[in-house]
Amino acid sequence: MKRAGFTTTWLPILLLLPQLSIIAIFFYWPAAHALHSSFYLQDPFGFGSTFVGLDNYSDLLGNTEYRRIAWFTVIFTVLVTFLSLSLALLLAVKADKVIRGARSYRTLLMWVYAVAPPVAGFIGLIMFNQSWGPLTRLIESFGHEFLLGVNYNDTAFAMVLVSVWKQVPVNFIFFLSGLQSIPKSVREAALIDNPSASGRFWDVIFPLLAPTGFFLLIINITYALFDTFGVVDTLVKGEPGNNPMTLVYKVYVDGFRGNDLGGSSAQSVVLMVLVLALTVFQFRLVERRIHYT
Amino acid sequence: MSDTTPAALAPAATAGTRKRRRIRASDIFDHAVLIAGSALMLIPLLMVFQMATVPDVEVIKTGPTFTIGDQLDDNFNKAMFQASGFSGENTGSRMLLNSFILGIGFAVGKIVIGMMAAYAIVYFRLRFATLAFWVIFTTLLLPLEVRILPSYEVVQKLGMLNTYQGLIIPLIASATATFFFRQYFRSIPEELVEAARIDGAGPVKFFIDILVPLSRTMIAAMFIIMFVYGWNQYLWPTMITTEEDMFTLVRGIKQITQVMEGNRIPEYGRANLLAIIAIIPPVFVVIFFQSWFVKGLMESDK
Amino acid sequence: MAQVSLNNIRKVYPNGVEAVTPSSFHIQDGEFVVLVGPSGCGKSTLLRMIAGLEDITDGTLKIGEREVNDTDPAHRDIAMVFQNYALYPHMTVRKNIAYGLKNRKTPADEIARKVAEASALLNLDEYLDRKPSQLSGGQRQRVAMGRAIVRDPALFLFDEPLSNLDAKLRNQMRIEIKALQRRLGVTSIYVTHDQVEAMTMADRIIVMNAGKIEQIGTPEEVYHRPASTFVASFMGAPPMNLLSAQARDGSVHYGDTVVTGCNGTEGQVTLGIRPEDILPDDNGPLAIHVDIIEELGAHRLLHGSIGDDRLTMHVGKDTPVSTGPVSVSVKPGAASLFHHQTGQRL
Numbered sequence: 001m002k003r004a005g006f007t008t009t010w011l012p013i014l015l016l017l018p019q020l021s022i023i024a025i026f027f028y029w030p031a032a033h034a035l036h037s038s039f040y041l042q043d044p045f046g047f048g049s050t051f052v053g054l055d056n057y058s059d060l061l062g063n064t065e066y067r068r069i070a071w072f073t074v075i076f077t078v079l080v081t082f083l084s085l086s087l088a089l090l091l092a093v094k095a096d097k098v099i100r101g102a103r104s105y106r107t108l109l110m111w112v113y114a115v116a117p118p119v120a121g122f123i124g125l126i127m128f129n130q131s132w133g134p135l136t137r138l139i140e141s142f143g144h145e146f147l148l149g150v151n152y153n154d155t156a157f158a159m160v161l162v163s164v165w166k167q168v169p170v171n172f173i174f175f176l177s178g179l180q181s182i183p184k185s186v187r188e189a190a191l192i193d194n195p196s197a198s199g200r201f202w203d204v205i206f207p208l209l210a211p212t213g214f215f216l217l218i219i220n221i222t223y224a225l226f227d228t229f230g231v232v233d234t235l236v237k238g239e240p241g242n243n244p245m246t247l248v249y250k251v252y253v254d255g256f257r258g259n260d261l262g263g264s265s266a267q268s269v270v271l272m273v274l275v276l277a278l279t280v281f282q283f284r285l286v287e288r289r290i291h292y293t
Numbered sequence: 294m295s296d297t298t299p300a301a302l303a304p305a306a307t308a309g310t311r312k313r314r315r316i317r318a319s320d321i322f323d324h325a326v327l328i329a330g331s332a333l334m335l336i337p338l339l340m341v342f343q344m345a346t347v348p349d350v351e352v353i354k355t356g357p358t359f360t361i362g363d364q365l366d367d368n369f370n371k372a373m374f375q376a377s378g379f380s381g382e383n384t385g386s387r388m389l390l391n392s393f394i395l396g397i398g399f400a401v402g403k404i405v406i407g408m409m410a411a412y413a414i415v416y417f418r419l420r421f422a423t424l425a426f427w428v429i430f431t432t433l434l435l436p437l438e439v440r441i442l443p444s445y446e447v448v449q450k451l452g453m454l455n456t457y458q459g460l461i462i463p464l465i466a467s468a469t470a471t472f473f474f475r476q477y478f479r480s481i482p483e484e485l486v487e488a489a490r491i492d493g494a495g496p497v498k499f500f501i502d503i504l505v506p507l508s509r510t511m512i513a514a515m516f517i518i519m520f521v522y523g524w525n526q527y528l529w530p531t532m533i534t535t536e537e538d539m540f541t542l543v544r545g546i547k548q549i550t551q552v553m554e555g556n557r558i559p560e561y562g563r564a565n566l567l568a569i570i571a572i573i574p575p576v577f578v579v580i581f582f583q584s585w586f587v588k589g590l591m592e593s594d595k
Numbered sequence: 596m597a598q599v600s601l602n603n604i605r606k607v608y609p610n611g612v613e614a615v616t617p618s619s620f621h622i623q624d625g626e627f628v629v630l631v632g633p634s635g636c637g638k639s640t641l642l643r644m645i646a647g648l649e650d651i652t653d654g655t656l657k658i659g660e661r662e663v664n665d666t667d668p669a670h671r672d673i674a675m676v677f678q679n680y681a682l683y684p685h686m687t688v689r690k691n692i693a694y695g696l697k698n699r700k701t702p703a704d705e706i707a708r709k710v711a712e713a714s715a716l717l718n719l720d721e722y723l724d725r726k727p728s729q730l731s732g733g734q735r736q737r738v739a740m741g742r743a744i745v746r747d748p749a750l751f752l753f754d755e756p757l758s759n760l761d762a763k764l765r766n767q768m769r770i771e772i773k774a775l776q777r778r779l780g781v782t783s784i785y786v787t788h789d790q791v792e793a794m795t796m797a798d799r800i801i802v803m804n805a806g807k808i809e810q811i812g813t814p815e816e817v818y819h820r821p822a823s824t825f826v827a828s829f830m831g832a833p834p835m836n837l838l839s840a841q842a843r844d845g846s847v848h849y850g851d852t853v854v855t856g857c858n859g860t861e862g863q864v865t866l867g868i869r870p871e872d873i874l875p876d877d878n879g880p881l882a883i884h885v886d887i888i889e890e891l892g893a894h895r896l897l898h899g900s901i902g903d904d905r906l907t908m909h910v911g912k913d914t915p916v917s918t919g920p921v922s923v924s925v926k927p928g929a930a931s932l933f934h935h936q937t938g939q940r941l
Contacts, residue, residue: 005418005486006496012413016425019410019471025451026466027432030443037443091330094323101324107580108331114575116525116543122550122568123337126344132356134340165333170590177591197319226438230527230543237550248438255442256532264442271439279434484681487648492695492742493669502694506685 031272038265049262056266066250066267073246076160077224084164085213085220088171093201095172096179106176113169117227121234124162149237156244159235163228170223171216178212179205218282225274247271338572345565352561368562372570375563376537383537383545385567392524392541392571398461399523400516407470407515408508412500414471415478416486429468437464437529445532455536464529470515473592477511478504514589517582521575542571597659597672597749597782598624599645604654606640606806614640616807617654622799625780627773631793632803633829639754641803642786646752647671658750669698674743675752679759680735682727682742688714689723692741699746713741716775733764740772744779751776751783757792769796790830794818802826819869821931824938827867833896833907836873839935840866847932850902852880855930860941865933870896870909872929875916879924883908888916897921 006012038056040049060066095105112120127135128148139146146154182205190204229248236243240253247267255264340357347362373385410429414422437444444463453459481504489499505512530544540548549564579586599622606615615637622628630638643649645656647668656664663671674695682691689710696706714720717737727735736756743751756772757765773796776783787793793800794814802809802817802825810822821827827835840849842860847853854866873883883906885899895916897908908923910916932941 005416006490006499007418008496009417009419011496012417012419012422015409015413018406019429019468020425022406022462023429023432023466023468026444026447026463027435027440030440030447031435033443033446034440087330090326094326094330098320098323098327101327105327105331107583109327109334110583111576111580112334114521114525114579115572116527116546116575118527118543118546119525119568119571122546122564123341125550126341126565127337129356131353134357137356165337168330169334173587173590177587222436226436229438230546233527233531234546234550238547251439252441252528256445261442268439268442272435275435275439482679482681484677484679485683487646487668488675488677488681488683488742489694490648490668491646491673491675493698494694498698503683503685507683509685 034265034268034272036265037261038269039262041262052262056262057270060263060266060270069245069247069250072156072244073225076156076163076228076244076246077221079160080163080167080224080228081217081220083160084167085171085216087164088168089175089209089213091168092172092175092179093205095176109172110169112166113173115166117163117166117230118234119230120162120166121231124158124231124235125237128158148235149239149241149243152242152244155235159228159232159244162231162235163224166231167220167223171220174212174216174219175209178209182208215282218278221278222275225271338569341565342569345562345569347562349558349561353558364562365566368566371560371563372566383540383548385542385570387538388540388542388545388567389570391539392543392574394457395460395526395530395541396520396524396574398457399464399526400519402461402465403470403519404512404515406465407468407472408474408505408512410468410471411474411478412504415475416496416499429471432467433469433472437467441528441532444529448533453533455534455539457539459533460530460539461523463533464523464526470519473515474508474511476592477508481507510585510588511592513582514585514592516589517578517586518589520578524575542567546571598622598657599750599782599784600657601645602655602657604641604644604656605652606637606644606649607652614806615644618808619654620801620808620811622782622784625782627776627783627785627796627798628801629793629797629799630784630786630801630803631790631830632788632809634788636803637806638786638788638803642752642754642784645750645784646673646675672749673752674746674748674750675754676736676739676743676756678755680727680739680756682735682738684727687724687726688719688730688738688741691727691738692745695742695746709745710741713745716744717741732760733768736760736768740775744775744781748781751781751785753783753785753787755787756785757787758789765792772796790832794830800830802829804829820940821867822940824865824867824933827931827933831869833870833909835867835869835931836904836906837933838866838868838901838904838906840864842932847930849881854881854925855927855932857932857941860932863935864941865935865938867931867933868925869929870907872926873906873908873923874926875908875910875914875921876924877922879922881923881925883921883923885916885918885921888918 037049039051039053041052041055091109095102095109098105115123125148127133128146129136130148133146136146136148148155148158186204186208187200190200194200194203225246226248228246229252232246232249236245240249245253248271251264251267251271254260254267258264343357343359343361344352345368346365347358347360348364351362373389376384376387410425413419414426414429419425448454448459448463451459453462485503485507486499489503494502524541525543526541527543527546530541531547534540534544537548546568549567600620602619603617604615604619605613605617607613618641630641632638640649644651645658647663647666651664655662658671658673683694686694692710692713693706696709701709710723714723717740719734719737719741722730722734722738727738730738739756753772757768760768769792785792785796794817797814799811800814800817801811802822804825810817810826812820812822817826817830821830821835824837828837838849840847840854840863842848842857842862842864845858846856847864847866849866857864881901883897883899883901885897887898889896889898892912894912895910895914897910897916899906899908899921933939934941
């Protein structure tokens, strides 16, 4: 609030009304509903529901398939986050160094940001086409027959690759802008103090980028958990079968296709808790960020 | 540099020769890394484009090649004006229109609602401002994906399936724009509102005459981010729109892949071209409004 | 044009901090009053209450004959110049100046005439179609002035308007603002923490400290007859020398030396002497040990010690000086006496 705010009361209420009503109807109601139905067992034909307490949750945790999907999601998230962050950092450091063509490189490396995840998945389908896909052929030349949608590991590999391809640009933009905001005087001081370029990077530049990196870590985890839905859905061609999938995709499959509303809601609640934990973690990091500024 | 004066040219020239002499291995390596990165980003798209220019039969035989064919017009016509589904209404042009409606509607809705709420929170002495703040900002915690099913049920109950409002409004129910504008408004010097009050501007006038014009750059930056975000929505449109005339390009991508899986000769040219059409508007916006886009991204993702 | 009167105006913030203790004063029509004090002394809060940007907790405020406690800032018939000028960055100079008139539904031709007048007065003619970002600090300052004067307000309020300018420009603008105010004859209240600005511009100075008015008086009164040790040390650079002395038998003794006379005071007092009232005098009763000489061209400042106290004296450029012991006397009648505990003038 500003020191000298306006004192009218009806106007701010009017201004807040659209936002508040939209989030009441489309945020709080559904969120409460998810929490509520996670304690109920829905009749598959729509004839009411029974209170089952924590059964949905214990079913979930006892379910080997769910545990397998959760485990896949963890590995998938770690791989996507680590690979896209390190590739983006490498590219950003180089793009920050070169003088000639810096703008063109920046454009060429960031446009993929605007490609929708399912479209990225579609491009993945083309690249991994069974009979003529260029990547299928490339892998074939190493003696492995790549079977997208059939071989579990092959499909997982394609998912990671496409997700990383889609995510590198965002990280690149943030790292580059982080690098460019490091004061010139600090770089010059480092230049005088440390003769080795890699020494300067790890001792001075990298620590100064750490706040950006922590922040991106959260962004990337969120991306791998939620935004890759489109990638997964396209790559499995809408047929989950025995293919790898992420937790969010499982919520969709169970709730929307399998009509297991209670189980799906319990999964939603598990994800909510996960996101809340991440957010708390993020807030603690934000406090650390302030130290540098 | 041909019209520079000799005096200005001299130091530039020496700097130039010095640089030329000092091309080092590390410079070459830097460029090699960047070129490789750029190529990895670009080549898949070029392949998709190449396949859209040749007959489908050829694609089935050879996959992507280096020859640009003459089928682009044909494929473009098929993609834009021929429908694949049962109802015959999901032509490329229809989906393109829907994508624009979703992208622009979402961006405009989000900005208008967000600016209004942020203005109320920052510039008014409101007893429940803090409460409103928390009610709104809690929404930042839970993405739509985790409450997707109950949200679907709500929209269903309200009879908003297969409508533009059902598509757009629930997506607006998160506070990113509000948060962004709140941060920005707080950075505007307080004296400005004080000067305006002395100049006789009431709250409405101040908003329209001063705050909105002052936020132009911010609005542009936000618009770009939100447009791309809205355009690229997939899960929500997949659930909400079941009628083919409501499909967006990104939503329709599944249909496109199923076209490829059909019994007849897969229509690769058409599918590839539709994918490219789905990419072009957001990529265009990001590239041509790059500085606004980067600014928006930096500010909004905090 | 109007008189302004404050009657027991008080400000308490919601967190319980009393920023301004009940304060009263009256400003004559056309008078230029400067509120001066260190940062956080409540002077800006007082000004903002007069402007209507801050609620008044207690007391009554009158501008002209009208009580305006609950009047909107826009309806108080005032104009204000802000520290950072608060120009609207997206409007041209012309629009910035005209905005207040436009909101008052002034006819367009009258707006044009008034803007032209103001811009001629302030030498802004060639900048009218520029944006504030294309102007220098001094020019922005003038635009802020222009915005204030086109409105023909009853009262000008200035909130440290010169503090963002460099020293040279500040001296120049000081004179310009003063001359403008003389010409227009508009009652003005000017807030600053710079005692030089206060001394040079004011008809009357109000010195504030810790939310309280310490003294109200002409620059001369405030300088020569400070009401408290706070005013004595705040106004004047270098500040007044304050020494601890004894009053007995109708005179003030510093050590064994009689410095000046006094009436009816006995015991310990604080003795205040301006640096220029200490005169080099070979037969003077006091001996100062000078250790630093500050050369300022037109004059010099000698810093030294006397007993356990530090002392500064001001001498003309023609007076020969050297470090070491110097005998001095105090100009008759120039010393001020303060209560040694409360610091109030005796």
